[in-house]
Amino acid sequence: MTFSDSAPKRVVRTRFAPSPTGFMHVGNLRTALYEFLVAKSSGGRFILRIEDTDRGRLVDGSVDVIFRTLRAAGLSHDEGPDVGGPFGPYVQSERMSLYLPFAEQLVREGHAYYCFCSKERLDSLHIEDESAAGYDRHCRDLSAEEVRENLSNNAPYVIRQKMPLTGETTFDDLVFGRITVPNKELEDQILIKADGYPTYNFVNIIDDHLMEITHVVRGSEYLSSTPKYNLLYEAFGWEIPSYVHLPLIQGRNEDGTVSKLSKRHGATGFDDLIAEGFLPEAVVNYIALLGWCPKEDLREIFTLEELIQAFSIDGISKSPATFDYDKLEWFNGEYIRRMSPDEFVVMARSNFQALSGIGTDLYPLLTEILQPRITRFSQITEKLAYINELVDFDPVLFEHKKSKSSIDSARTFLGHAAEALENLAEWTGESIIAALSGVADRFEVKNATVMWPVRIAVTGMAVTPGGAVEALLLLGKGRSLERITRARQRISEKD
C-alpha cells in the first residue's frame, strides 16, 4: 500500500466536560488546556460539553463561569452549548432521552441489570463487607419474573453494569502505557440512577461515542475506572478512543505532605487567582508546564499559540506535580515586565488613582519604577504607601553603612539638600540630581550619603521603588520640602 492510499487520519476531537458546580478549579482548567492543546496541535477540534447529570450539585450561573473562564484563558471551543455544532445538544440534561435506551439495550444483551436495593441496604454493606468491590451484586441474578414484578409495582430501581467475574481487562494509555486490571476488582457500577439520570460513568462513554471524541483527556484519578468504560465500549461494539490521562496536581499541606490540590492549599480557583492579581496568560503558561515539558526547548514563556506549536502528548509526564505559588509569581512578573508602558498603565490605573496628589503626568515615571519591581498589581499600594501617608519612622533608618549615612550626617546633609532643593526653579529629574550631587561634590562625599537621608526623610521607608530623585518627583516640591523639614526637626530634637 502506498502512502497516499492509506486511510485519511480522522480529525482529532477532544472535549472538556466540566460539571457546573460554580467553581473552576485550576486542575480543571489545566485539563481543559491540555484537551485544547491535544486537539489544536494536530489541527483538531475542541468541544465543550456540560455534564449536569448530578442534579443535586447544580449551581446557578456556573455555566457562565465556565464560558467566562475559557474565554479569559483563550481556550475557544469549536462546538458547545453556546456556539452549537453538528453533535448537539451539548448539555447532557438536554440529551436525557438518549441514555435510557442504551442502558436497556445493555440489559437485554446481558451486560447490565436492574437493581432494587435500598439505600439502607447499600449503606450496611460498606461496614460489613471488605472483600467484594463495592456492591455485593445482590440483584445481579434476579429472575425475569422478579424483575418484571418489581417494575410493575413501580419499585425504584437503578441499572447496574454486569462486570465479568474472572479474567482481566487491559487498556492502553498514551501517557501511562499499558494497564491491566483483574476483572474481579471491578464493581457493578450504576449506569442509570434512581432519578432516571445516567451517571458520569455511563454518560461519558455514550456522549464521547456519539460526539466522535477521538482522544479522551482527563485527570489520572480516572485511571482506575477506565477498564469499566472499555467493557462498556466493547459491549456496544464501539471503537475505543485513545486515552490521555494527566498527572495530578497536588498542593502542599501545612505539615509538608502533599495531596490533590484543593481549597485548603490557598487560591485554587481560576477566579481566586485572578482576584489575587495573577494574569490569565501567566496562569495558563504556568499550568501548561505543570505536567508537560517541551522537547529540546528551554523556553518557559509561551503564548497560547506557541504552546500549540510546541505541544506533543509524549511530553506529558506521569508523576504528579506540586502547585508552586512562587513560580506562578515569577511568571506573573515576567508577563508584567513584558507589557508595553501603555498596557501597564491600563492595568495599574486604579492603583495609580488611589495615590494622592499624583497626576497622569507622573504615570510614565510610576510605570518606569514599578514595572520591573512588582509581580502583581496589588503590590503598588503597599510599595508606594509613603505617598499617601508618611509614618513616624524610626530615625535609625538614617543609618546606612554602604551609603556612609548616619543620623549625624543626615542632620547636616538634610539641611544642605533642603537648601539646594528650595532654590530649584524647575522640579525635574535633571535639576534634582544636579542639586543633590552638587551638595555631595561640594562636601566631597559620595552621592548616596546625600541621597539616602533625603529618600528616608521623604518616604520613611527603608525600601522604596526608585530612589530619592523619583520620590521627590512623585511628591512634588512642596510636600518634599515639608517632609524634609519635619525630619530635620525630629532628629534635632534628639539632642
Place this chain on the structure above:
RNA sequence: GGCCCGUUGGUCAAGCGGUUAAGACAUCGCCCUUUCACGGCGAAGACAGGAGUUCGAUUCUCCUACGGGUCACCA
C-alpha cells in the same frame, strides 16, 4: 485494606544503556547601583533502597520503602 499509578536537588523538570546528570523557580554570594528591584555572573543542591540483566545502568526487570489515586445513586 484491595487494586492501579508514581519516585531525578525544597519545587517544576530534561534525560529515553555510555552525559562533567540540562534548564527554570526558590536560596546564597558577587557585579551593576541612589535603597530595593530588574539585569549580568557565580555557588550550593538530585537519580529512594536492594537485587538482577548487561562490558556498562538515572535509563530495562523484580522486590522493598515511601508518596499519590481509587474503591458513591460525585464527576
